[in-house]
Amino acid sequence: MSDHSGLLPGTLDLLILKAVSLGKLHGYGVLLRIEQISGGALQIQQGALYPALYRLEHQGLIDSEWGTSDNNRRAKFYQLTATGRRRLGEETASWNRLADAIARSLATTPQEL
């Protein structure tokens, strides 16, 4: 996989799914949306977004169609499929479990052992 700095492996796909679950987006829009919803905390190597988008499309998790952007330019828009929506739910739950576990682990004090 490409090096999208600051991201754990596999999390880019999850973020893309989340971004497009909030509405139809073109590639650059996905980038902006991720920055927006992460409060600018997550930086993505911009070009790396596209192989991830194609992979998700290939897996049938997102769908694409050509349309017109806000400023009237031809752009390819991505949206979540039913499978993608299911996957997003599973991945979110799994991520939360992992995050909880890690948080708990890191919060452990010597007294608790």
Place this chain on the structure above:
Amino acid sequence: MRSRVRSLWRALTGRTPVEREMDAEFRLHMELRAEDLMRAGLAAVDAKRQARLEFGIPERYKHEARRARGLLPFDALGVSWLDFKLGGRMLVRYPGLTVVGGLAAAFAIAVGAGVFEFATQTMSPALPFPEPDRLVAVRLWDPARLREERRVTGELAVWRSLRTVRDLGAFRATERNLTGAGVATGEPVVVAELDASAFRVARAAPALGRLLVDADAATGAAPVAVISHELWRARFAADPRVVGRAVRLGERPVTVVGVTAPGFGFPLYHDVCVPFPSGPPVDATSPGPEILRIFGRLAPGATLEAARAELAAATARAAAELPPSHARMRPRVDTFADAVSQPLMTGDPRAVIGLQLFLVALVVLVFGNVALLVFARAATRESELVARSALGATRARIVTQLFAEALVLGGLGAAGGLAVAAAVVRWTFREMQSQGTRLPFWMHESLAPRTMLWAAALTLLGAAVSGVLPGLKITRGLQARLRQAAAGAGGVRLGGVWTAVIVAQVALTVAFPVTAFFARRDAQQLRTFDPGLPTRQYLVARLEMEQETASGTRGDTSTDALVRRARAAAVALEQQAESQPGVVGVSFASVLPAMDHPQRRIEIEGLARQDSANAPRVSSVDAAPDWFAVTGAPALAGRLLAAGDVGTRAVVVNAAFVRHVLRGGPAVGQRVRYLDPDDEDAPRPVGWQASPWYEIVGVVPDLGMSDGSDPNETGAGIYRPAAPGPSTYLAVRVAGDPRAFATRLRELAAGVDPTLRLYDVKSLDQVPAAGQRATTFLYQALAVVSALALLLSLTGIYTVMALTVARRTREIGVRVALGSDRRRVVAAIFRRPLTQVGAGVLAGALIVALLVRGVLGRLTAVEVAFVAVYAALMMGVCLLACVVPTRRALGVEPTVALRAE
């Protein structure tokens, strides 16, 4: 899965559009980013540079994107849509190769697919049911006789108790006349006695009414029947009110309760289903009636192995209750598909594999011929290939391109071949059905999907042979030739393999049309065969008497009783038919004129007895004494048969008998006996040497005592006086169109005795038609194959010659310019191709000679001359293919030749 296939397909077929899309997306991204940066205060130039930097290297992401879509393996091969487009363009640019190669491919695929379809349908049928692998058949295997024992008795009860096999049921078939109000009269119907579980096993649903249920078989239940969809359409005119109608099967009244779905015939085929008779077997120690099939479905969770183990254990437990004769028999459970195909392939799965190997070999051979042509074309494109190689194309890339071109050509031919195969399969099925062959329910007249897959695999193989092989050969040493190209030296040559291909091709070209010629001779003989009587005036039919008597009860089932009933019915039918208007006469015979007559060896009293192999073989017909009166045949010598002759040893012979057996000598008063028993299949009684002597009392004209198909049959024959038996042929001589009398005849027969069955009711001139159609078809098929072989062969020879000349144009030019004798130049160049053609013609002539000696039998002098002239002609035609390139070579101007590459 679907999205993956779609994504891969789009990426493969539209590689350029996909790349273009990616470019557009990347560009838009960078533009939007630059605009954002400009809004943040950057100058336009800086914003654009910054956006590009942030994006990264587009080519790298494109590569990753292709990997994400699973395209990298294809990139390695270098296949692109362009290759296929180029292949399409090549078809137009080289129409000769397109036609010849396409026809060859079509032929190979047609044979490959057609034979595969027949083989899989008979050897490994695909059953049209849910979970066909769980359908099983239980059989009693007789290891001593290596066959299935169908007289299953007490075993059935044991098998029904199995827990691993559910819904065990039995099936046997009989034929009955179907009569009743609103039933169109026609051929007798196949009645299946079937356990109701058959419908559960096959998961069948009725088209109308209901199917059989277990209660139908209970003692005292009302007799019911379920009819097939096909019978419903044919005999009941698809009348929806058929449910509840009372009909008769033979003499047994039944009520129709339902119609099966179209095509349903489990477990074999049938027109009518009635419940399998219930109740305990008559006597466990006596052989029961023949059961054709015992079937069931594996219980949920049970495996075939578990069923086998349970069956073995149950059989061992029940051994004491089974007849002693069955002690050595082994019951077996197999999947239903294995059980139905087993008798056909005698338990050897290698038959299928062997056949597949044969088909693969055929495809390789035919496409090998195409490869020769492709190779020649590639050789003429050598400069293009050298140039591409110089520009950096790898060998794999060039071979891939040639493969793609071959695939386009092969695919085109394969599509045509599949269409031909589908037509032939359909024709054959219809032909078999029109001749009364009943096909098992799982056989279908269309090509199965797996045959399509098989054809696709064969096409890929063919494309590999005809694309990759020439590609590898032409690209071998391409780099070396690249260095020599400027000097104009070298060039590709045809090696030993190609020589073998050409020789084999020419040999087949010579041999095929000869076989076609003889097949045509047979077809013509059949067509022009004169049975010696006006066949258009006779309506004929096969009569069969049912063994069972009225109302299905088994009264006196002895053979004598059957013969008496048959005789009475035949006499009654004859009397009633003769009283009909337009009927000239009615008679009976064991074989009809122009049918295939069984041959029997005979001996003439007083003539030196010959060893058994050389004893004369003649036809023998048991005919009613009025046979000659009805056919209007006069006595050529002596007298005709009379009613009083039945039961005596008086016989008449035909004119051919006098000519061929008695060598024109006197016939009347001679005595003759048979050295073969009446029934060829029955075991010969111990000590049986010959039949009693029969006395010839008269001679009659030849009345079609052979079907004309075998030139070795003389048509000599003997007529024995006989009364009609339980299985005989009926001939009705009618003034006018005999077929108009068919319906009336059926009505009369049904009135005389409902158990008297009529088959194949047709006019006598239609009798030999079936054989004729098959022979004509064979001839036409051979003619097509011959024409293809000829075309391929001539094109091959022409190609090789043209290639030879093209390779050596410069040499020819130089030699002619230096004053060489043109004849010597020609001889030097064409020595090798001519040797190949000569060897091919010789090999072909040898094949023909072997064929003529081994298979085709006697030839007339004219036919021998024909074969000789034909071989010479073929040599000439093959040489003709050399003429054009030769003339071109000699016409080359030396200045042109020196400029040639």
